[in-house]
Amino acid sequence: MPTDFFGGISSVFKNKDMVQIDYVVDEDRIIGRDDELESLAQSLYPATNGSKPSNCLVYGKPGTGKSLSVKFITQRLKEKAKVNDYSVGIAYVDCSQSSSETDAVIRIAQQLNDPDVSGVRIPDTGLSTGQFYQRAWEAMDATLDVSIVILDEIDKHHSYDDLLMTLSRAGEANKLTNSSLGVIGISNKPRFTDKLNERTLSSLGERRHVFPPYTATQLKEILEARKDAFKEGVLEEGITARVAALSAREYGDARKAMDIFRYAGEIANETQSEVVKDEFIDEAFERAERDEILEIISTLPYHSTLVIQSVAALAADRNTEQEPVTTTEAYSLYKRKCSLEEISPLSERRVRDLLEEAEFLEIITRTTKAAGKAKGSRTTITLVDDPEKTLEACKLIEPDE
Ligand SMILES: Nc1ncnc2c1ncn2[C@@H]1O[C@H](COP(=O)(O)OP(=O)(O)OP(=O)(O)O)[C@@H](O)[C@H]1O
Ligand SMILES: [Mg+2]
Structure with a gap:
């Protein structure tokens, strides 16, 4: 018999x-975002009749449902426009990638173009x-009535x-002649607009949508609505409430809640437990916290990882x-690490x-101070x-090919 x-x-x-x-x-599984979805729908509504939607900026802390809500509402928009005989195309770009x-x-261009x-x-x-x-511009004009770029x-x-x-400004600048374009910018940095130039801000900030953090009760509901990710009866009593409470500790973060929920299940599988036990949650929480850092660092070249490490x-x-x-x-320790790994610094x-x-990615901050007479200046780094968590995340990253 084969194994x-x-x-x-x-x-x-x-x-x-x-x-x-x-x-x-x-x-029916999107909880507590009725107002935000309605206000996004208001901004985008003209596209259902083939007209230019308002440009939007969407802000809110991590895990407040921004990406989910924007993806969901633009999908609905596309369907609604289709019923009215207008073609709406959606391009989604994760700018961190x-x-x-x-x-x-x-x-x-590739997402909005239909070459045929x-x-x-x-x-x-x-x-x-x-x-x-x-x-x-040519592709949008020839393929669609309205393009939405997220x-x-x-x-x-x-x-x-x-x-x-x-x-x-594509419309105003007459780049598009036969179609229109709406831009939706999403950010979890509330002060992001401080960095934008005035003209960009005025054409982009037509509508602002702010997503507040969830309450623990909302987080619990969000998790309850995903219970069927798990097999019947495997979740120990009170798991969703515990995960929700932990994820709301700093502020109500659904990303963290979802990560902890998933990790608790993975830990059950790793330990060959048939039940997702309450005792797995602390470890799942640790993994979720580490992931937050890992996600940012993993987009960087390996030398950056060594420096941050x-x-x-x-x-x-x-x-x-x-x-x-x-x-x-930091530089001298980095050089030692390079030599241990036999790569040139x-x-x-x-x-x-x-x-x-x-620093741009907000992994570190730097401060430069005068170091005293004739000593020049000294730059210090703070994570x-x-x-400890940053260190742990760095260690999980493999060298580039
Ligand atoms: N209101 C909600 N109802 C159901 N699920 C939600 C809700 N809000 C968020 N989620 C889930 O929580 C997770 C995080 O949400 P999402 O990715 O939309 O957050 P975000 O605001 O874009 O965060 P970030 O700024 O970190 O990108 C996703 O798995 C999403 O499906
Ligand atoms: Mg997001």
Whole structure:
């Protein structure tokens, strides 16, 4: 008899996708966002009749349902427009995964183009940014009545000002002649608009939508509505309430709630428990916290990980605000780590660039002070998150290929 490798494996999940972050649920599982969905619908409504929707900015802390709500409402918008015989196209760009303005324009153009209808080809490379924009306008004009571009995590894009400026003013600037375009920018940085230039802000900030944190009760409801991700009867009594309470401790964060819920199930599977027990929740919470940091760091080149790991190791050792980590110390530990891993270290100057990037992503903050007469200046680094957790996250990252 051949070995049945899968026979001995069992899972507490019935449909694990339902507790993944990107899963777009139906309306009856979206809890406590009626006002936000209605106000988004108001802004986007003209598109159902083939007209230009308002540009929108959506803010709110992490895990307040921004991505879910925008994806859901734009999907509904598209369906509604179709009933009225108008074609609406949606392009979604996760800006934390997009490296440049050109890259973002290519992704947008490819999602909105139907080459069979437009006859426009959007190659992966080989054109200038301006030429890609030109192709994008041609594709939109020929394919759709209305294009909607969702720029999620917009503050994480290096060219957000240029991108937002060009896209939000495409109509006024007569880039599009035969169709219209609405932009939805999403950010979890409330102060993000401080960084935008006036003109971008005025064309983009037509409508602002602020998503407040959830209450513990709402979080519990959100989880209750996803219980069928699990098999019947595997959840121990009171699990959803415990997870909701933990996720509301800092502020009501549904992302954290969903992560803890999923991890609790994974821990049950790892320990071959048929039940998701209350005692798994603390460990699941730790993993969810670590994930938050990991998600940001994992988008960076491996050398950045080593630099951040060096800062974290020094900070964890010290554990006092009195004696902050200097760039010089971080650089010398980084070089030692490189030699241990048998890779050649980058120059101090390049490492400074990496630190600048890490500061942009709000992993660290830097302070420069005069170090005393004739000593020049001294730059110190502070981690935004807990050093131990940052360290743990860094250790999970593998070197680049
Ligand atoms: N009102 C809600 N009802 C049901 N599920 C929700 C609700 N709000 C959020 N969720 C779920 O919580 C998780 C996080 O939500 P979402 O990704 O939309 O948050 P976000 O505001 O975009 O956060 P971030 O700023 O971190 O990207 C997702 O799995 C989502 O499906
Ligand atoms: Mg989001």
